[in-house]
Amino acid sequence: MNLQRTQTDPAPPAPRHAAVLAALAAAQFTVMLATSIVNVALPQIRTGVGLSDGGTTWVVNAYGLTFGALLLAGGRAADLLGRRRVLIGGLSLFAVASLAAGLAASSTVLVAARAAQGLGAAAIAPAALAVTMDLFPSGPARGRALGVWGAVSGAGGAGGVLLGGVLTQAWGWPWIFHSVAFGTVLVIVAVAAVVPRAAGREAGKFDLLGTVVVTLALTCLVWGLTTARGSGWTDARVLGSLLGAAALLVAFVAVELRRPNALVPPRLFTAGRVAAGNLLMALLGSVWIALFFFLPLYQQQVLGMGPLATGVGQLPLAAANMLGAAAAPRVSRRVGDTVTVTSALLATAVGLLWLSRITADGSYLGHVLGPSILIGLGLSSAFVQLTALAVDGVPRQDAGLAGGLVNTTRQVGGAIGLAALATLAGSVTAHAATHQPHLEALTAGYRAAFTVSAAILAATALLAPLLTRCGGRPRTATTTSTKGPASEPQTAGIS
Numbered sequence: 001m002n003l004q005r006t007q008t009d010p011a012p013p014a015p016r017h018a019a020v021l022a023a024l025a026a027a028q029f030t031v032m033l034a035t036s037i038v039n040v041a042l043p044q045i046r047t048g049v050g051l052s053d054g055g056t057t058w059v060v061n062a063y064g065l066t067f068g069a070l071l072l073a074g075g076r077a078a079d080l081l082g083r084r085r086v087l088i089g090g091l092s093l094f095a096v097a098s099l100a101a102g103l104a105a106s107s108t109v110l111v112a113a114r115a116a117q118g119l120g121a122a123a124i125a126p127a128a129l130a131v132t133m134d135l136f137p138s139g140p141a142r143g144r145a146l147g148v149w150g151a152v153s154g155a156g157g158a159g160g161v162l163l164g165g166v167l168t169q170a171w172g173w174p175w176i177f178h179s180v181a182f183g184t185v186l187v188i189v190a191v192a193a194v195v196p197r198a199a200g201r202e203a204g205k206f207d208l209l210g211t212v213v214v215t216l217a218l219t220c221l222v223w224g225l226t227t228a229r230g231s232g233w234t235d236a237r238v239l240g241s242l243l244g245a246a247a248l249l250v251a252f253v254a255v256e257l258r259r260p261n262a263l264v265p266p267r268l269f270t271a272g273r274v275a276a277g278n279l280l281m282a283l284l285g286s287v288w289i290a291l292f293f294f295l296p297l298y299q300q301q302v303l304g305m306g307p308l309a310t311g312v313g314q315l316p317l318a319a320a321n322m323l324g325a326a327a328a329p330r331v332s333r334r335v336g337d338t339v340t341v342t343s344a345l346l347a348t349a350v351g352l353l354w355l356s357r358i359t360a361d362g363s364y365l366g367h368v369l370g371p372s373i374l375i376g377l378g379l380s381s382a383f384v385q386l387t388a389l390a391v392d393g394v395p396r397q398d399a400g401l402a403g404g405l406v407n408t409t410r411q412v413g414g415a416i417g418l419a420a421l422a423t424l425a426g427s428v429t430a431h432a433a434t435h436q437p438h439l440e441a442l443t444a445g446y447r448a449a450f451t452v453s454a455a456i457l458a459a460t461a462l463l464a465p466l467l468t469r470c471g472g473r474p475r476t477a478t479t480t481s482t483k484g485p486a487s488e489p490q491t492a493g494i495s
Helices: 015-036 039-049 053-081 083-103 107-135 140-170 174-194 208-231 236-258 266-270 274-302 307-312 315-335 337-355 369-391 396-432 438-468
Strands: none
Touching (some): 015 140, 015 174, 015 274, 039 053, 053 083, 053 396, 083 174, 107 369, 140 174, 140 307, 140 315, 208 236, 208 396, 274 438, 315 337, 337 369, 337 438, 369 396
């Protein structure tokens, strides 16, 4: 047995590293929890602050849009200002915004507080992922760490529905935000206690112009898609917003190509398979958030389940998420990352297609439980593998930016996907309501959303083998050969 350790064959995590990983995972869990914890309480929130149907979507999108639009800036700020400092600052803002959301008495204050939560999350997620990358160099140790990352991400998404249901039924919807504020304070204490003060700070300047342009572009894009649900695709405001987004994105590319301190420097895409990982993550994200939006609505509005029962019904999905994330690095080491991610995407697509068979007179056991487990296994495995692809081989000075980019593609993809699928579901429901009962019409809209989601992931699975084999290194994303230093140079991944 070869007992010699190399730079690419790290020792098992020390207790100190395990404690830091636990604190960072808790920060990621908090970010993901805030994405889904409101979903089960949307009917109560709509009544409590007087929201319209379109306004209800903004309770989700205000967080997702701000989060996604500013993740690149958050990741770059973490690289330049210090990852620990940005992480604690983001957590502090997140806690205050969560408390404000719980105290909101109007829809304006609530949506603004959700946007502030997204701003805090945009600092938390890339900084936490960058510190994790620093702690665990490329190899099996990083694969295990990303498995933990994927498990808490999936658990945060599904667990948010459960916690939201429990709190909404027991004390009312404001407590979903109060609980997040309290939990975030505990995470701040843990991060301050265990994360090293010198965690990641690189030289460079901040690209303010690029940040402003890309933020405006993403805001116009998602606002246009969301507004189209109520106003129609031919509405002048919708068309103007979408055209403005396209023009701003072109301007952003032009700006970035000319700036030495670009927010997204071209060198980032010469390392590993960053471009492939991010493109596939955007497609996965386009159905991720929509799943946790539509599924609780079907359970409550069609099956008649209460908030608590709806939350408990998410437990199998959460358990499958954690199991899939834990298993993904091991499976990848045996069959390779391309086969693993393709299989995971196909499994999720099959689960969504299965879920599209829901009926107005269906049941949880007959129509939701089985698909939820299959979706959970596939979704988390794909998330772990694509995260690994998107950060593997990135130079250390861009670690925070790479973390911000992969979170951006997932979150913006999710915001766009939710806007488009909500528009689709609303249109199908409105058409069906002219000749079908209300519950049948609602179910038809949800079926359409799940069917299109399945088609998107099936197409993503077809793209995965081509994209993950092009460019970068031929080895798997979450593993490194342990046959000795010759199998992987110390400078691997920096083209």
